[in-house]
Amino acid sequence: MRHACKKISQLASDSLDRPLSLLERLKFKLHLSMCSHCRDFDHNIKLIHKVTAMMHTTDYGQTRLSEKQRQQLHNNLNAIK
Amino acid sequence: MKKVDDGPHSWLHEHGDYLYRFAMSRLHNEDLAADMLQETLLAGWKGFDKFAGQSSIRTWLVGILKHKIIDHIRREIRGRNLSEAVENDPTSAYFNSNGSWSDAPAAWKENPEDLFSNEQFYKTLESCINKLPEKQQIVFRMRDITGEDTETTCKTCDVTSTHLHVLLHRARLALRTCLNIHWFERGNRS
Numbered sequence: 001m002r003h004a005c006k007k008i009s010q011l012a013s014d015s016l017d018r019p020l021s022l023l024e025r026l027k028f029k030l031h032l033s034m035c036s037h038c039r040d041f042d043h044n045i046k047l048i049h050k051v052t053a054m055m056h057t058t059d060y061g062q063t064r065l066s067e068k069q070r071q072q073l074h075n076n077l078n079a080i081k
Numbered sequence: 082m083k084k085v086d087d088g089p090h091s092w093l094h095e096h097g098d099y100l101y102r103f104a105m106s107r108l109h110n111e112d113l114a115a116d117m118l119q120e121t122l123l124a125g126w127k128g129f130d131k132f133a134g135q136s137s138i139r140t141w142l143v144g145i146l147k148h149k150i151i152d153h154i155r156r157e158i159r160g161r162n163l164s165e166a167v168e169n170d171p172t173s174a175y176f177n178s179n180g181s182w183s184d185a186p187a188a189w190k191e192n193p194e195d196l197f198s199n200e201q202f203y204k205t206l207e208s209c210i211n212k213l214p215e216k217q218q219i220v221f222r223m224r225d226i227t228g229e230d231t232e233t234t235c236k237t238c239d240v241t242s243t244h245l246h247v248l249l250h251r252a253r254l255a256l257r258t259c260l261n262i263h264w265f266e267r268g269n270r271s
Contacts, residue, residue, distance in 0.1 A: 006172065006180040013250040017224065017231055018242075040186040045253045048260065050193035051206065052225040060106045064098045069115050073097070076119055077089045 004031055005038055012042040016049055087129070087138070089122040096139050100146055107150050107227055117153065121146040151237045154219065158238055165216045165248065175254050186257065189265050202264060209259035217252040220245060 004027075011020060011028045020028060032039050065073070100121060104114035124145050125132075132141055177183050196202045213221060220238055223229040224245075229237075235245050 004180060005182050006176045009172075009175075009254065010246070010250050013253050014246050016253075017246060017249060037182045037185040040188050041182075041257065044186055044189055044257050044261075047189055047191070047193055047196070048206075048253065048256060049225055051197050053228060054193065054197045055203075055206075056106060056226045056228055060102045063102045063105050065101045065115070065118075069101075069111070070093070070097065073093055073115065073119055073122075074090060077093070077122060080123060 005035065008032070008035070008038045009041055012038070012045060016045070089126045092122055092125065092138065092142060093118075096142055099139065100142060103143060103146060104150060107223075108153070109222075113153070117146060117149050120149050124149070151233070154237050155239065158216065158219070161215075165214060172251055172254055175258065184258070187261070187265070189261075191265075205260065205264045209256050209263065212259060213252050213255055217248050217255070220248045221252040221256075224249060 008028060008031045011024055014020065014024075015028070032042060097118065100118050101114055104117045105111070108114050108117065121142055125142050128145075132138070175183060210218060210221065216238070220234055220240070223234045223237065224231070231242055231245065235242055238245070240248065
């Protein structure tokens with residue numbers, strides 16, 4: 001049973017990016033029901049996935065062009081136009 | 082309707098911060114984001130006769146900016162030859178030759194909200210992401226942080242979806258191990 005852990009970890013990762021096929025889902029669920037290591041792995045990467053998704057929404061919420069950048073852009077636009 | 086005062090200067094005034102934020106969230110680099118913004122305003126001005134007025138100016142400019150960013154990342158990947166062969170498999174390190182875990186994952190009890198608001202954890206996570214090989218880092222950031230869809234990520238990075246899944250698997254394995262060593266095992270959660 002343990003021989004499949006590497007492949008199961010790929011499925012755990014894939015499940016974050018694409019829908020698994022019916023067969024893949026069965027294989028995945030069956031393995032997880034018997035293997036606590038893979039259950040932990042699946043839980044760990046889902047946790048990381050949730051945290052990284054939050055990084056995006058808040059990271060640049062307050063970001064603005066600085067006055068210097070803005071002035072520079074105006075100057076460049078004048079020079080090129 | 083095109084207005085007389087439409088043009089790169091007024092776009093910069095009205096949409097500059099918005100476009101800059103969009104670029105920053107994808108490029109994480111201030112100078113680069115400002116460059117992309119400038120290119121977008123100029124391209125918009127050049128192609129202004131093609132703007133049909135069916136969408137807002139902002140939506141139209143965002144569309145141009147998206148393409149500029151994708152082009153930039155593609156050039157980066159090509160120019161620095163950031164290829165990563167599928168055959169050369171770094172995931173072997175995490176498994177025994179029979180495919181079982183060589184260093185078994187353990188349960189993490191924390192919840193995502195607490196981790197996210199913990200500044201120390203945030204720093205640890207950032208530094209673990211920065212340690213990933215460059216191409217893994219690019220695809221991981223695009224998919225898991227920016228939330229770009231698979232198609233755009235593949236197109237930008239010139240990879241098939243199968244290769245993308247291989248790269249993401251590697252990135253997540255490495256990241257999980259890095260966080261386990263530098264955070265969860267240490268018990269330095271606060």
